[in-house]
Amino acid sequence: DEVFVLSTDPITGTEKDMGTLALQITANDLASAGAEPVGVLLTVLLPPSADEPLIRRLMQEVECACEKLHIQVMGGHTEVTAVVNQPVISVTGVGKAKKDRLITTGGAHVGDDVIVTKWIGIEGTSIIAKEKEKDLLTRFSAPFIENAKKLDVYLSVLSETAVAVRSGVSAMHDVTEGGIFGAL
Numbered sequence: 001d002e003v004f005v006l007s008t009d010p011i012t013g014t015e016k017d018m019g020t021l022a023l024q025i026t027a028n029d030l031a032s033a034g035a036e037p038v039g040v041l042l043t044v045l046l047p048p049s050a051d052e053p054l055i056r057r058l059m060q061e062v063e064c065a066c067e068k069l070h071i072q073v074m075g076g077h078t079e080v081t082a083v084v085n086q087p088v089i090s091v092t093g094v095g096k097a098k099k100d101r102l103i104t105t106g107g108a109h110v111g112d113d114v115i116v117t118k119w120i121g122i123e124g125t126s127i128i129a130k131e132k133e134k135d136l137l138t139r140f141s142a143p144f145i146e147n148a149k150k151l152d153v154y155l156s157v158l159s160e161t162a163v164a165v166r167s168g169v170s171a172m173h174d175v176t177e178g179g180i181f182g183a184l
Helices: 018-031 052-069 122-131 142-154 158-166 179-183
Strands: 002-011 036-046 072-080 088-098
Touching (some): 018 036, 018 122, 018 158
Antiparallel strands (some): 002 088
């Protein structure tokens, strides 16, 4: 009475906290399908300039995120290649769901209510604050930038999706790529 749910996503727009971000986005995608995240497969592509401390940091971020999400790294591939100029992590997530609780984006219908949890732009705001901190500090206060960087703690939608599934939601989508318009 269960099905596997798979999701795959690369993280390419940031180098800051990318291991954590990669796992959270994948877990959100699985949860948005009504699935319980179980494990991940990683493909990590590194530029020739990558050093051991960078690789250690990325994998420590992944391990820490897995521990918080109660999922495991099931395998993967790591490669140093000149075709990338910054690290790229692509995550394939594996989840499980009851057949009768599987949620697809195709379940949405004209006239359905659209419910958004949390705030629009959390992920992008956090990434920009981390990646462009120096530039932003010329226009905004340090506490404001620090708060923006910390918005990533709100990225998980696992609890919200569980409530939605129990409540009979017809469709869900994680809005981290493309914003609200792209999700709709």
